[in-house]
Amino acid sequence: MGDALDWLARQTALLVASLADPxxxxxxxxxxLAGALVIISAFVKTMIPLRWLAVASNVGFIVYGLAHPAPLxxxxxxxxxxxxxxxxxxxVRLTRRVNASxxxxxxxxxxxxxxxxxxxxxxxxxxxxxxxEADRLYFVVTGTVELPEVGSRLQAGQMFGExxxxxxxxxRSSSARCVTACQLMSIDEDTFRQLVYQNPxxxxxxxxxxxxxxxxxxxxxxxxxxxxxxTPPASP
Numbered sequence: 001m002g003d004a005l006d007w008l009a010r011q012t013a014l015l016v017a018s019l020a021d022p023x024x025x026x027x028x029x030x031x032x033l034a035g036a037l038v039i040i041s042a043f044v045k046t047m048i049p050l051r052w053l054a055v056a057s058n059v060g061f062i063v064y065g066l067a068h069p070a071p072l073x074x075x076x077x078x079x080x081x082x083x084x085x086x087x088x089x090x091x092v093r094l095t096r097r098v099n100a101s102x103x104x105x106x107x108x109x110x111x112x113x114x115x116x117x118x119x120x121x122x123x124x125x126x127x128x129x130x131x132x133e134a135d136r137l138y139f140v141v142t143g144t145v146e147l148p149e150v151g152s153r154l155q156a157g158q159m160f161g162e163x164x165x166x167x168x169x170x171x172r173s174s175s176a177r178c179v180t181a182c183q184l185m186s187i188d189e190d191t192f193r194q195l196v197y198q199n200p201x202x203x204x205x206x207x208x209x210x211x212x213x214x215x216x217x218x219x220x221x222x223x224x225x226x227x228x229x230x231t232p233p234a235s236p
Contacts, residue, residue: 027067034060047197051088058084112139115195116185127161127176127184134164134172136186143182149174152216162210165189 037057044050058081065074118141121127127138130149138145138161145154154160164172187195196203 024067027064030060030063030067034058034064048088048091051084051091054084055081055088112187112195113185115191116187118183118185121178121182121184123178123181125178127178128172129175130172132172134161134167134170134189136188137162137165137192138176139185141183141185144179145182145184146177146179147174148177153179159206159209161186162206165192166210 034057037053041050041053058077061077062074140154140156140158142156160176
């Protein structure tokens, strides 16, 4: 019991001495704030605020490491700080671009290029077929792509292959064929999921475009059905 009291007294004396030293006081406050931010980050669900909390905690631990001093802590958080700043900048730029895409949806492909893979296709070459696994989402960069089963053609700036991402069986309900020589860009499912998790606005914009595509398909089929019903029977 006496040893415990002596240890507590020594620690209290060290704390009082630290509080009397301005440099050590800055170190303790920085460490306390950084630790509090780490705890808060455990309850944050969206990525941009989480990254900002990580940046702030990095700064706090760097200040503590310089004032205490703790060289290893300084090195660790000095490495993490630019990585977190880069990710914050990347997410903020994507958020602005996705928000702007509401006014100009064709720009979505350009802004997502850092996350996508480009591939050239010959005229007549198939991109995917009915029943294929939906593992990628596509944008048309140049050329024309036909969806035969749907009866539509896509031009530069348009997205396709996204509906099957949300289908229960994850299978293509239509094939895609390049009418002309095309350059397509695609994004895989894992990257797509990360972008949706990091930036919910991106997911909302994709859902908006899917809804627009489905509405257009329904209207096209309705007009086609109405035209067939209004066609007079052929003469014998």
